[in-house]
Amino acid sequence: MRLEPWGKGDLPLLEGLLGDPAMTEYLGGPESPEKIAERQARYERMTADKGRLFKIVDAATGEPAGWVGYWERTWRDEQVYEIGWSVLPAFQRRGMAGEATNLAVAAARSDRKHRFIYAFPAVANAPSNAICRKAGFTLVEEREFEYPPGTFMQCNVWGLDLLASS
Numbered sequence: 001m002r003l004e005p006w007g008k009g010d011l012p013l014l015e016g017l018l019g020d021p022a023m024t025e026y027l028g029g030p031e032s033p034e035k036i037a038e039r040q041a042r043y044e045r046m047t048a049d050k051g052r053l054f055k056i057v058d059a060a061t062g063e064p065a066g067w068v069g070y071w072e073r074t075w076r077d078e079q080v081y082e083i084g085w086s087v088l089p090a091f092q093r094r095g096m097a098g099e100a101t102n103l104a105v106a107a108a109r110s111d112r113k114h115r116f117i118y119a120f121p122a123v124a125n126a127p128s129n130a131i132c133r134k135a136g137f138t139l140v141e142e143r144e145f146e147y148p149p150g151t152f153m154q155c156n157v158w159g160l161d162l163l164a165s166s
């Protein structure tokens with residue numbers, strides 16, 4: 001796989017990732033076409049000082065396979081990065097999300113802007129929790145999150161110190 005910056009032509013990929021009930025089981029359910037279009041516009045506007053969003057591409061065929069990205073958020077009164085990932089069903093279980101996560105963490109480290117990066121997968125999201133563990137994140141705690149508004153989910157809080165030697 002390889003990563004490419006998220007771009008203007010990537011709306012269909014976002015629809016495949018966020019418009020599908022199975023893909024969004026642990027993300028509060030599918031988003032409407034309007035919400036996805038709004039999100040695409042936001043992604044196109046995002047500047048590198050706020051984080052980075054990448055398309056995961058299958059290097060063998062050039063096909064779009066998924067998404068990985070990190071962005072700023074406040075966590076316990078501190079500015080940190082949050083990271084997320086998603087891979088289309090046809091490309092899952094090949095290690096793509098794990099590799100993409102390692103590359104995105106390396107990009108966040110090289111930005112030298114925030115010390116900590118966090119991921120908040122649902123406790124039941126086995127592949128995402130495996131990705132966190134393998135990428136060197138530390139399990140901090142389990143807590144309930146409300147996302148999107150009105151939907152409550154039990155999530156793990158995984159943190160990684162970007163300054164620590166890996």
Ligand SMILES: CC(C)(COP(=O)(O)OP(=O)(O)OC[C@H]1O[C@@H](n2cnc3c(N)ncnc32)[C@H](O)[C@@H]1OP(=O)(O)O)[C@@H](O)C(=O)NCCC(=O)NCCS
Pocket residue numbers: 022023024026027084085086087088091092093094095096097098099120121122125126127128130131134
């Ligand atoms: C989570 C997701 C990105 C994983 O993508 P992927 O490319 O299949 O992941 P990988 O192939 O890198 O696998 C990562 C680990 O999860 C394991 N895994 C993958 N699918 C699994 C499944 N359905 N059940 C249990 N474990 C699974 C893999 O075996 C691997 O662990 P290992 O290296 O110890 O063998 C993908 O399932 C997805 O897009 N899900 C929907 C969106 C989502 O939930 N995003 C995460 C929000 S925090």
